[in-house]
Each structure stands twice: as C-alpha cells, then as structure tokens.
Amino acid sequence: MKKRRSFLRRLLWWGLPTVVLLVALATSLVAWVLLTQAGTRAALRMVASQLDGKVEAIEGDIWHGVKIGRLVLSLPGVDVDASDLVLRGEWRFLMEKQVWVRELSASKLSVALSDTGEEEPPKEGPVVVDLPVGIRVDKLALGEFVLTQDGTPLPVTVKGLQASIAAADEAQLRLGNVEIGHDMADAWISGEVRLEKLAEPWPMDVALSVHAKGRGEDSPVCLKALPGRPADAACEAQASLQLHGSLEQLAVALQGNAPGLAMDAKTELALQAAFPLRDAAVALTLADGSSATLNVELDRDAGNAVQRDRLRGELQARRLDLGLLSGGAVPPGVLTMNGSFDVMLRDQSWPEWLDLKLDIADASRWNGQPLSGKVVARAEFPWSEAQQAPDWMQARASGVDIALALGTDRLSLAGGWGTPQAEMKLDAALSQLANWWPSLPGAVQAKGTVGGTVGAHRARLEANYALGDRKSTTLGEAPVQAKVDLEGGWGSGRGFQPTLTGWRGTLRSLDVSHAGLGAALQRPMDVAFMPDASASQWQWQVGATALRLGLPRRQALELESLGARGGGARWQTAGRINALALNRDWIMSVLSLAEVKDEPEALGLLRNLVLDGAWDLRFDRALGGHVSINRRSGDIALPGGGGKTVGLEALGVTVDLVPGRGHDSQARASLVLGSKLLGGVQADADTTLSARNGVPGLDPEARINAALRTDKLDLSWVNMFAGDAQEVHGELTANLTAQGSLAGPWNLQGGVNGQKLRIVRIDDGIRLLDGTLSLRIENDVVILDSLRFPAVLRVTPPEWRTRTWITEEADAQNGFLNVSGRWRLTDSSGKLQVELHRYPIVQRNDRYAMFSGKIDVEAALPKVDITGKIVADAGWVSADMLSAVPTLDDDVHVMTTQAAPHVESEDGLDMSMDLVVDLGPRFYLTGMGIDSGLTGSLRLMMKNGQLSAAGTLRTRGGRFEAYGQRLQLTRGNITFQGMLDNPLLDIEALRRGETVEAGVKVTGTAQRPRITLVSYPNVSEVEKLSWLILGRGPDQSGNDTALLLAVGASLFSGGTPMYKQLGLDDVGIKSGAMGTAGSLLPDTTVASQASGNDDSVENQFLVASKRFSDGLTLTVEQALSGSGLVARLSYWISRRLSADLRAGEVNGLGLTYRRIYQE
Known part of the structure; x- marks a missing residue:
C-alpha cells in the first residue's frame, strides 16, 4: 500500500507538470499560428510544400484576416492557382459548430484538370450530404475564373462573381451577379437557388434572371432581320427561369423576350425517369405577328406489367419567319403549317408505333419560292421478347405519303415498307437544287422504287444529275446518268460470313455515264458488308463480275473481276483484262481525259496490237501477289519504214510480290521484248515495298537491283524522235546492271556493243555508215572505247581533179572516223577524242569534203571546250548550188507589223572552241563561171557565244566567166579577222591574151565590197570596160559608148542591176x-578557115x-x-x-x- 502511494506521488510530481507543459506548448503553437503573421506564414508555407505548391506575399493572420498574393497547389488530377486571395472569418463561432466566413475572394482563380486514368467507383444508394457544421459565407467574390481540361480551355469565361452562401440542413445561394462570356454573346445572371434538403431527390426552388448581349451580327441574340431598329438594341435579350419541385417532378417555366421576339415555355419533367418529359407548352411570337406553338402531353399507364406511355403533340405555325427566327442561319422562309405526332412508348424507352402528320399551307414560302405539301407516315416497331428490345427486322411503315412542291419542283415518296409486297415509289423533279438550299448546284431528276422488308428488300433507281448545261460534254460539267437495280437483306445465317449480322445482296445492274465516260456491269455481282466483323474476320466481299468502263470516242475497257474482299487493314482482289486492242481511237480516248488534243505520231505505228492483263493481289500488313501484261497479237511499224513492222514475237511485263517480314514485300519486275527485226530485250528489277498506314509504296531509301540485256537491238526506233531529215540504224547488244535507290547513289556496270551503225543527215550529205561501237559503264563513268565509222565512198564527185585523186590514191579509200572518251554521270563531265583519217564527211553531187585530223572535246556541263585541227585531203564545192536557192522577185516585199521575237537558247551551254580548218592542197571551187583551187587555213574560235575566225583563204590559179567573157584569176585573198560574215577581200581577175589586159579588182569587205576596173597597161575607164566586155577598144564613132557605160554602171554600181530594174x-x-x-554540139564540126x-x-x-x-x-x-x-x-x-x-x-x-x- 505504501509502495502504491509512493508511485502515485512520484507520478503526480513529475508527470503532471510535463502534461501541463505540453498542453501549454500546443496552445501556444496554435495561438502563434492563428494570431501572428509569422505563425500564419509558416503554417501556410508548410502546407503548400506538402501539396507540391507555393505561397507568396502573405499579409495578416488567420484569426483577424489573411491576404495571400498567390497560392499554388498541385493535387492529383487538379492544379490550382489563385491570386489576391482574401480570407476573413468569425472563428469564435466554431465552438457553436458554425463556420462563418465574412469574406472569401480572389482576383483570379485558375483550375487545370487532367486525366489521371483512375475512375471513381459509382456510389450505390441515394446521395445524402450531411454537414457536420453550418456554413455561412457572407461575401463570395471572384474576379475571373479559368478552367482547362487537359490543357484545353473552356469555350466560355466566368467573371465578376458576387454571391453569398448559407448551408446546414438546407442550402441557399444568392447570386448577386456573374458574367458568362462567349465568342457569340455575353450574359449576366442573377437570382437565388434554394435546396430544401441536402439529399435526393433534391427538392428545390430556383429563380434566375438573365440579361444577354450579342457580339456581332452573327450572334444568335442578334435578329438581323428586324426592321427599323438599331443594331445595339437588336442584340440584347432578357429571360427568367423558374424551377420548382425535385428531380422526381420538376416544374420549369421559362420566359424570355428580345426586341421583336417573345417566348413563353412551361414543362413538367421527371429527370430520374428513363423518359423525363411529362408535358410541355411552348409559345413563340415574333415582331411581325407571326407565331408558333408546341404542345406535348404524356399519358401514363403504369397499371400493367408492361408500362406503356402515349406521347402526343401538336405543332402550329402562322406565317413564321424562319430567316428572322434563325438569325440568317437558314434561307429566308415563311411557314404556315399544322402538324401532329402520336407515339406509344414501351417502358418509357422504346417506341412501339409512331404516327406523323404535317400539312404545309399554300401561303408558305421557302428561299423565295412558294412552298406547299404534306407529310403522312405511320411506323411500327414490333417487340422482341427474346431481345427485350424492338425487333428492327420486323419494322414496318405504312401509309407513307410525302408530297412537297417548291416552285416548279416536285418531290414525292409514297407507299409502304415491311412486308414482302410493300413498295415505296420515289419521284423527284428538282430543276434547281439551289431552290432548296442556296449552296447546292445543279438539277436532279430521279425515279425509283424500294420495297420489301429489312431482311429481304429490293431497289430500282434511275437518276440524272446536271451541274449546268444539259447538253455539255465537258468532264465535270456534263450531266451524270445512273441506273441501279439491287436486292438483298440484312441479317445472318446465309452466304458470306453466315455467323455475322450484316447486309448481303446482289447488284443486278449498274450503269453510270458522264461526259463520254461510263461504267456498266455485264453480269450481276454479289455484295456483302458486315459492320461488326472483328479485325481477324472478312468485313466485306464483292463477287465475280464483268465491268465495262466507257471511254470517250465510243471506246471501252472491259475488266473481268474474279472477286474481292477485305476487312480491317487487309484485302484481296483478282481479275483480268482480255483482248485489249491498243488502236488509235482507244489511246486518244484515254489521252483526252488528260486534255491531250494533238495526236502523237507514234500512234500511227500501231498495227492491231492486242494485250491481255491479269492481277491477283492480297494485302495483310504486306503486299503480295502477281500482275502481268502480255501481247496476244498485233505488231508495231518502224518509223519511216514504209509500213514495215518490227515483227513482234513477244511483249510482256510481269510483277511478282512476295510478303516478307513485318510490312515489307519483295517485288520482282520483268520486261520481255522479242522481235524479228529489233531483236530481243530483257529487263529485270527487284526491290522492297513497304506499307505505311495500310498503303504499299516504295521507300526512297529502298535498294533497287536492275539488269538490262539486249540481243541485236535494232536502232530503227530512234527515228521516231529524230525527225525526217535524219536516219539512225544499227544493232546494239547490251548487258547492264544497276544498284541504287531513288534517293541515290547508283552503281552501274556493264557494256554495250554495236554493229552496222548508220547515221544519215540527208540535207547535209552526211552519211556515217557501217559503224561499230564498244562502250563500258563502270559505276558513274561511261567509257567509250570506240565508235568507229570506216570511209565508204558512195559518191564520185563530178569535178575531175577530185575524182581522179580519190580513185587513184590508195590511202584515200582506207579512211575512218573514230570517237573515244569518258563521261562521268554524277557531275556531267568528261572528254571525247574525235580522230578523222581520209574520211569523206560530205558526199553530194554539188559538194565533197574529205578530212583528216583530231578534235578534242572536254566538258564539265554547262561548260564545253572544243579544240583541234582538221585538214582537207580533198574537197570541192559547186557554186551552181547557189542558183538553186529559192528567192523572191524584186517586186515582192515582205512586211510585218512587229519584229520576230528573239528566242534565247534553252540548252544553257557555255561553249568555247579553238578549231583549225586547213583546206589542204586539193580543194576546188567551180560553177557559175568559176574554176579555181582554194588553199589556206582558218582558225575558228568561239567565246561567250560569239563565233569568230582568223586566217586567209587564197585562190590557186583558175578562171572566172561572166558576161560571156573568160577572166583569169591572177590574185584571190579572203582574209578573216573576226566575224565569219565580213572578211577582207583582195581579188583580181584579168582578160588575158589581148593587147590591153583588162579586168576587175574587188577590195574592201564582204559586206562593203569595192569593185574597180584595172588594166595592164593602164588606160581610161571606158577603154578598160571596152577591152573587158568587147575584147577591143571602143568604136571611134562612139556608138557603143552609151551601151558600155550602162553595162558598167550596172556591173559596178553595187545596187540593183539595170536589167533587173x-x-x-x-x-x-x-x-x-x-x-x-x-x-x-558546135555549129561547125570542120574548120572552114585557119584564122576563124x-x-x-x-x-x-x-x-x-x-x-x-x-x-x-x-x-x-x-x-x-x-x-x-x-x-x-x-x-x-x-x-x-x-x-x-x-x-x-x-x-x-x-x-x-x-x-x-x-x-
């Protein structure tokens, strides 16, 4: 006993003071937090840090009132940011279980909501709010409220909230004002919300007043059509909303008015019921006296096991201005009508039947056109006990009668649906769709029928749509005609994917045409679509059929489809094209679709070429299958071959696709061309195709391997592009390989050999014959080992000296032309060497030229340098060819109003040249009275696109005949010092063998020559002319002086000759x-006198x-x-x-x- 007393004494001595001390410390801490600014600041910062937030600019304390400059809190799924937060309360009433807040305000409150992925489990049972304390907020104020959901702000703004709240067993919100802003309008709301009990069904009384003002003319608050009112007055509206009752039965009254508009609506709602509407009455009146009323009434029948409610309503409109009511959202219209509906609801969820009647009076108008008509229909939806839902397969419609007239347009639909014999007929004659809605173009004519049940129905339709001119044949503007005939049904248990529910049917006919194009089924086609198919099941299928595609010019393409199906991201299709005739009309019909009007010349080369095609493709993550095009018959003519064909034996293209890993497919393509005349061509390529977003394609980085092989490929096909003045012939044998990608680079290897090469330029007389070619390709370098043409003497020149030399000189017949060099493809650069030895470049009856020499061509595009020297081994030019050049008579003058346009060179080449041309010892000029040899050399130079020459050409002996006289060329120098068309002239010709040797001397330049008379010995001008023309001195009587002066003036004046004038x-x-x-023949064959x-x-x-x-x-x-x-x-x-x-x-x-x- 003594020990227990001793223990209690020590416990009281030491423990009681400790407890008292702890209580004192706790009380002091609470007092420090509530009553001091430092304590309040420390407490708020600690709480904010625990919620990953922050607090700034704290003034005052909690007990007397605190102001916070900024408060940021981060909670799961919610971020809060408040500015200028003020909290003042009467905290002494906490002892009485009442939270009394004098003021709770903020200048701005931002709340950001984010999806946390966690769903709150639904609460079971009625919701009850049990507050442990009473709440009273005298002043609730908020300057601006911003709410975002996953970073997206709400389309409305909330500003200027002024309210007070009181809540205990009941709740009351007095809303002094709040401003709701939107892009279309602003609204100011005030009123009172009172909850009589904080528990379901939430009995309430609500009274709110709304004042709205529109922003701009497009605001629904603005009635733009109101006459005689200013815009600001027409953009304001007032409304009052009153709610009384609970969620079980709520009476709603809404009254509103705006300038020219008044609305009064009353309704009874049961918001917790499956169908909340009980009854409603809405009346709408516009400024012009037009009006509309809607009355809805629900008759309840809850006494039976199955609850059936009947919903009936009436709608009336009297001269209702639809354009005014919608604020211009719909075309202008005035509607006078009576309508009613009658619906039987099962368990307040499903309709069992529906009656609809609508009568539009003749006084109605729509979009400026008179409107009238009626709509009558009855629909029935039988109930399925097994599904506990309406059996939509048995849905029926009867007594359907829809007839609308808008201006001259008519639209009607009449009949029934839901029985095997039921049928509805459609008849539409809409001359202008813009009458029905302004933005719709064109006109429609349609007639058709649809009948049967959901499980088995049929439809036939003929329609014509004209965008503009009904006679137009232009693509995109011409009328579209369509005819469709199909039958099928919705359901399961048959045909394609029988376990799935969907539509299965047959498209019996389809014919669509437009601007010469068309599509027409040649035989019925089965079609199926299963919308509920899973990703592993086929969702749709199109059966085998034949389709004829119409083309312009009455051409067609016929496709035979063997079927197609798909589902999810996979599909399959197969078919073929039989006997496609590639003639001129068929190809031009295809080209006309691309607006190509000029017929390509190559079309004339086709000779009844007929092709067959086939495809079998499938896609399931990657593309697989086969595509081929092969020649059946026909041929191709050679260009310029006089109708001769190439002798086609084989022509085909095949593509094989093999699915690989992932979305990749291995593609192999092959081209085979076999011809009796052109030889054979074989081309192969393989690469990898990749599917992106379900679409197969070639990746720019995918590797491509290609090979090309030819066997005696005839080059005659090049003439198709060479023009009439040039011919190319020969045979090529090639074996080339290439590896690379579309993005590059490429690695090329192989060689090309040619024989029997022939290049002819008819007008120039250039004929390169019997040539051979040896060419190699290494990566990006083309190596021309040799392009060699031997000298072929085709023409024997008429000039006897040239003819003698080339026939008697042995080496003259062993000439050649050889070209070799290298060319780099990547930078378009390289070098070529051209070697000529005794090679006759030009061989014609009026000119002949044989050259030897070397020419070097070095290029780094666009720069090209040409250097070298060639020497004429033999040459001859007949001046008579000049007389063959057509000229206009002197009395014909060509006149034009404007100068011909200057055409800039499009090749973009920067060409320079330094080429020496030496005429050698055997070059002659004859004809038109001239017979002389030419010697000398020219240095042809080109720089900056300007061609110039330097050098001198000299005559070597020779004669010149003119005016019946024979003159000897004693001197002839033509000196080039710049432009080719203006050399310096120094030419002298004399009439030999006379006492006075007279002649002509030409000096100056080619563009400004000076012609003077000379004589040896020197005599007067009249005597020089007489000795030159007559071969004697002038007549002593002077009779021939006038003739000599006239002829001399004509000869030396430099103008138009006298006789021409x-x-x-x-x-x-x-x-x-x-x-x-x-x-x-001569006049006499035997000499009659020795001195004649x-x-x-x-x-x-x-x-x-x-x-x-x-x-x-x-x-x-x-x-x-x-x-x-x-x-x-x-x-x-x-x-x-x-x-x-x-x-x-x-x-x-x-x-x-x-x-x-x-x-």
Whole structure:
C-alpha cells in the first residue's frame, strides 16, 4: 500500500507538470499560428510544400484576416492557382459548430484538370450530404475564373462573381451577379437557388434572371432581320427561369423576350425517369405577328406489367419567319403549317408505333419560292421478347405519303415498307437544287422504287444529275446518268460470313455515264458488308463480275473481276483484262481525259496490237501477289519504214510480290521484248515495298537491283524522235546492271556493243555508215572505247581533179572516223577524242569534203571546250548550188507589223572552241563561171557565244566567166579577222591574151565590197570596160559608148542591176551564131578557115531574156555589128525535151532532146 502511494506521488510530481507543459506548448503553437503573421506564414508555407505548391506575399493572420498574393497547389488530377486571395472569418463561432466566413475572394482563380486514368467507383444508394457544421459565407467574390481540361480551355469565361452562401440542413445561394462570356454573346445572371434538403431527390426552388448581349451580327441574340431598329438594341435579350419541385417532378417555366421576339415555355419533367418529359407548352411570337406553338402531353399507364406511355403533340405555325427566327442561319422562309405526332412508348424507352402528320399551307414560302405539301407516315416497331428490345427486322411503315412542291419542283415518296409486297415509289423533279438550299448546284431528276422488308428488300433507281448545261460534254460539267437495280437483306445465317449480322445482296445492274465516260456491269455481282466483323474476320466481299468502263470516242475497257474482299487493314482482289486492242481511237480516248488534243505520231505505228492483263493481289500488313501484261497479237511499224513492222514475237511485263517480314514485300519486275527485226530485250528489277498506314509504296531509301540485256537491238526506233531529215540504224547488244535507290547513289556496270551503225543527215550529205561501237559503264563513268565509222565512198564527185585523186590514191579509200572518251554521270563531265583519217564527211553531187585530223572535246556541263585541227585531203564545192536557192522577185516585199521575237537558247551551254580548218592542197571551187583551187587555213574560235575566225583563204590559179567573157584569176585573198560574215577581200581577175589586159579588182569587205576596173597597161575607164566586155577598144564613132557605160554602171554600181530594174531576168553578151536551137554540139564540126575566131565582134550579140511561169522563156538576140535581130520563145515540155520558136533574121521551129552521159 505504501509502495502504491509512493508511485502515485512520484507520478503526480513529475508527470503532471510535463502534461501541463505540453498542453501549454500546443496552445501556444496554435495561438502563434492563428494570431501572428509569422505563425500564419509558416503554417501556410508548410502546407503548400506538402501539396507540391507555393505561397507568396502573405499579409495578416488567420484569426483577424489573411491576404495571400498567390497560392499554388498541385493535387492529383487538379492544379490550382489563385491570386489576391482574401480570407476573413468569425472563428469564435466554431465552438457553436458554425463556420462563418465574412469574406472569401480572389482576383483570379485558375483550375487545370487532367486525366489521371483512375475512375471513381459509382456510389450505390441515394446521395445524402450531411454537414457536420453550418456554413455561412457572407461575401463570395471572384474576379475571373479559368478552367482547362487537359490543357484545353473552356469555350466560355466566368467573371465578376458576387454571391453569398448559407448551408446546414438546407442550402441557399444568392447570386448577386456573374458574367458568362462567349465568342457569340455575353450574359449576366442573377437570382437565388434554394435546396430544401441536402439529399435526393433534391427538392428545390430556383429563380434566375438573365440579361444577354450579342457580339456581332452573327450572334444568335442578334435578329438581323428586324426592321427599323438599331443594331445595339437588336442584340440584347432578357429571360427568367423558374424551377420548382425535385428531380422526381420538376416544374420549369421559362420566359424570355428580345426586341421583336417573345417566348413563353412551361414543362413538367421527371429527370430520374428513363423518359423525363411529362408535358410541355411552348409559345413563340415574333415582331411581325407571326407565331408558333408546341404542345406535348404524356399519358401514363403504369397499371400493367408492361408500362406503356402515349406521347402526343401538336405543332402550329402562322406565317413564321424562319430567316428572322434563325438569325440568317437558314434561307429566308415563311411557314404556315399544322402538324401532329402520336407515339406509344414501351417502358418509357422504346417506341412501339409512331404516327406523323404535317400539312404545309399554300401561303408558305421557302428561299423565295412558294412552298406547299404534306407529310403522312405511320411506323411500327414490333417487340422482341427474346431481345427485350424492338425487333428492327420486323419494322414496318405504312401509309407513307410525302408530297412537297417548291416552285416548279416536285418531290414525292409514297407507299409502304415491311412486308414482302410493300413498295415505296420515289419521284423527284428538282430543276434547281439551289431552290432548296442556296449552296447546292445543279438539277436532279430521279425515279425509283424500294420495297420489301429489312431482311429481304429490293431497289430500282434511275437518276440524272446536271451541274449546268444539259447538253455539255465537258468532264465535270456534263450531266451524270445512273441506273441501279439491287436486292438483298440484312441479317445472318446465309452466304458470306453466315455467323455475322450484316447486309448481303446482289447488284443486278449498274450503269453510270458522264461526259463520254461510263461504267456498266455485264453480269450481276454479289455484295456483302458486315459492320461488326472483328479485325481477324472478312468485313466485306464483292463477287465475280464483268465491268465495262466507257471511254470517250465510243471506246471501252472491259475488266473481268474474279472477286474481292477485305476487312480491317487487309484485302484481296483478282481479275483480268482480255483482248485489249491498243488502236488509235482507244489511246486518244484515254489521252483526252488528260486534255491531250494533238495526236502523237507514234500512234500511227500501231498495227492491231492486242494485250491481255491479269492481277491477283492480297494485302495483310504486306503486299503480295502477281500482275502481268502480255501481247496476244498485233505488231508495231518502224518509223519511216514504209509500213514495215518490227515483227513482234513477244511483249510482256510481269510483277511478282512476295510478303516478307513485318510490312515489307519483295517485288520482282520483268520486261520481255522479242522481235524479228529489233531483236530481243530483257529487263529485270527487284526491290522492297513497304506499307505505311495500310498503303504499299516504295521507300526512297529502298535498294533497287536492275539488269538490262539486249540481243541485236535494232536502232530503227530512234527515228521516231529524230525527225525526217535524219536516219539512225544499227544493232546494239547490251548487258547492264544497276544498284541504287531513288534517293541515290547508283552503281552501274556493264557494256554495250554495236554493229552496222548508220547515221544519215540527208540535207547535209552526211552519211556515217557501217559503224561499230564498244562502250563500258563502270559505276558513274561511261567509257567509250570506240565508235568507229570506216570511209565508204558512195559518191564520185563530178569535178575531175577530185575524182581522179580519190580513185587513184590508195590511202584515200582506207579512211575512218573514230570517237573515244569518258563521261562521268554524277557531275556531267568528261572528254571525247574525235580522230578523222581520209574520211569523206560530205558526199553530194554539188559538194565533197574529205578530212583528216583530231578534235578534242572536254566538258564539265554547262561548260564545253572544243579544240583541234582538221585538214582537207580533198574537197570541192559547186557554186551552181547557189542558183538553186529559192528567192523572191524584186517586186515582192515582205512586211510585218512587229519584229520576230528573239528566242534565247534553252540548252544553257557555255561553249568555247579553238578549231583549225586547213583546206589542204586539193580543194576546188567551180560553177557559175568559176574554176579555181582554194588553199589556206582558218582558225575558228568561239567565246561567250560569239563565233569568230582568223586566217586567209587564197585562190590557186583558175578562171572566172561572166558576161560571156573568160577572166583569169591572177590574185584571190579572203582574209578573216573576226566575224565569219565580213572578211577582207583582195581579188583580181584579168582578160588575158589581148593587147590591153583588162579586168576587175574587188577590195574592201564582204559586206562593203569595192569593185574597180584595172588594166595592164593602164588606160581610161571606158577603154578598160571596152577591152573587158568587147575584147577591143571602143568604136571611134562612139556608138557603143552609151551601151558600155550602162553595162558598167550596172556591173559596178553595187545596187540593183539595170536589167533587173527593167524587169529582165538576164542580160549578157555571147559569141557564135544567132538563133541557134541551143544544141550542145558546135555549129561547125570542120574548120572552114585557119584564122576563124568566134570572139570577134562580128560573131558577138547581146542577149536579153525574161522567164515566165510554167517553163516559158522569151529571149531577144541583137547583133553587136549589123542589124541582125532574133526573137525566140522556148518551152520545156519535160525535163529533157524542149521546143523553140524563132522569128527575125532566123526563122524556124525546133525540138531539142538533151541527155548527158557521165563518165
């Protein structure tokens, strides 16, 4: 007993003071937190840190009132950010279980909600809110409230909240004001919300007032059509909302008005019921007196095992302005109508039947057109006890009668649905869809029927849609015609995927046409669609059929589909194209779709070419299958071959696709071309196709392996692109391989050999014959080992000196042209060496040129450098070819109103050249009275696109005949010092063998020549002219002086010759007998006198001629000594036969036949 007393004494001595001390410390700590600013600051910061937040700018204490500059809290799924937070309360009433807050306010409150992935389990039983204390907030104020959900802000803003709250056993919210903002309108709300009990069914009384103001003309608050009212007044509205009752039975009254609009609505709701509406009455009145009313009433029947409620309603409109009511959202319209509906609901969820009636009066208008019509229909939905839901398969419609008239347009749908014999008919004649809705273009004519049940129905429809002109044939503007005939049903248990529910049917016919295009089924096609199929099941299927695709120009493409199906991201399809005839009309019909109007020349080469095609493709993550196109018959003609064909034996393209790993497929393509004339071509390629988002394609980085092999490939096909003036022939044998990707780089290997190469330029007389080619490709370098053409002497030149040298010189017949070099593909650079040895570049009857030398071509595009030197081994040019160039008569002048446009070069080459051309010792110029050799060399240079020349060409002996006289070329120098078309001239020709050797001297430049008379010895100008033209001195009597001066002025004036100005074609002085028939033989074959001379003045005569059309020529011959005169009329009957009629000193008629035999 003493020990127990001792223990209690020690416990009280030491323990009681300790407890008292702890209580004192706790009380002091609470007092420090509540009553001091430092304590309040420390407590708030500690709480914020525990919630991953922060607190700033704390003023005051909790007991007397605290102000917080910013408070940030981070809770699971919620982030809170408050600014200028104020909290003042009467905390002494806590002892009375009442929380009394004088003020709770903030200038801005931001709440960010995020999805945490956790769902709160639903609460069972009625919801009851049991507050342990009473709550009273005298002032609840918020300047701005911002709420975001997963970073997306709400489309409305909340500002200026002023309210007070009181809650205990009941709750009351007095809303002084709150502003709700939106892009379309602003609203200010005030009122009171009172909950009589904080538990379901939440009995309440609510009274709210709303004042709204629209933003802009597009706001639904703004009634733009109101006449005579300012815009600001038309954009304001007021409304009052009153709620009384509970969630079990709630009476709602809504009244609102705006300038020109009034609405009164009352309704009874049961918000906890499956169908909440009990009854409703809505009345709407507009400023113009138009109105609309809606009355809905629910008759409840809860006495039976199955609850059936009947919902009936009536709708009336009297001159209701729809455009005014919608604020312009719909086209303008005035509606006068009566309508009603009657629905039987089962268990307040499913309709058992529905009756609908609508009568639109004739006074109605829509979009500026008179509107009238009716809508009558009854629908029944039988109940399925097994499914405890309506059996939609047995849904029926009867008495359907829809007839609408809008202006001249008519739309009707009448009949029934749901029985095997039921049928509805559609008839639409809509001349302008814009009458029904302004943005709809075109017109529609449609007729059709649909009938049967959901499980077995049929439909037939014919429609015509015209966008604009009904007679147009332009793609995108022409009318579209369509005819469809199908039958099928919704359900399961048959055909494709019998365990799944879906639509299965047969498309018996389909015919669609537009602007010459069309599609028509040739036989019925089965179709199935299962919307509920899983990813591992086929969802749709299209059966085998034949489809004819119509093309312009009455052409067609016929496809035979063997079937297709798909589901999810996988599909399969197979088919073929039989006997596709590639003729001119078919190809042009396809090209016309791309607006190609000009017919390609290559179309004329097709000779009844017929192709077959086939495909069998499947896709399941990766593409697989086979595609092929093969020739059945037909051929291709050679360009310029006179109708000769290439002799096609094989033509085919195949593509094999093998699925690999993941989404990749291995693709192998092959091209085979076999021809009797062109030889054979084999091309192969393989790569990897990758599927991205279900679409197969070629990745730019995918590796491609390709190979090309040819066997005696004829190059005649190149003439298709070379033009008429050039021909290319020969045979190529190639074996090439390539590896790379679309993004690069490429590795090329292989070789190309050619034989029997032939390049002909007809106009230039250039013919490269019997050529051979040896070419290699190594990576990006093309190595031309040799392109060699041997010299082939095709033409023997008429000029005897050139002809003698090339026929008697042994080495002249062993010439060649050889080209070798390298070319880099990556940077378009390389070098070429051209070697010529005794090679006849030009071989024509009027010109001939054989050269030897070397030419180097170095290029790094766009820069090209050409250097080298060539020497003419033999050459000849006939000046007679100049007379064959067509010219206009002097009295014809070509005039134009504007200069021809200057066309810039499009090749973009920067070409430079330094080429020496040496005419050698055997180059001759003959014809038009000239017979001379040419020597010397030219240095041709090009820089900055300008061609220039330097060097001198000299005549070597020779003669010149003019005006019936033969002049010897004593000196002839043509010096080039710049432009090719303006060299310096230094030419002298003399008439030899006379006492006075007279002649002509030409100096100056080619563009400004100076022609003067010279003589040795030097005599007067008249004597020089007389010795030059007549071969004697002037007549002492002066009779021929005038003629000599006129001829001399014409010859040396530099202007138009005198005889040309007189309209004559030729004037000259000839020797011999006047009036001869133009025979090639001499007048006499035996000498009658030893000293005879045809050049004496007694045998000379002046000749003037004029050529007319059709080979007719008039010639007048006047003797220089005496009065002899002969007029001759000549006519060429054929190329060799001519007729001459002569009158005067010599009279007669002659026929002359000419034939010249060459050696």
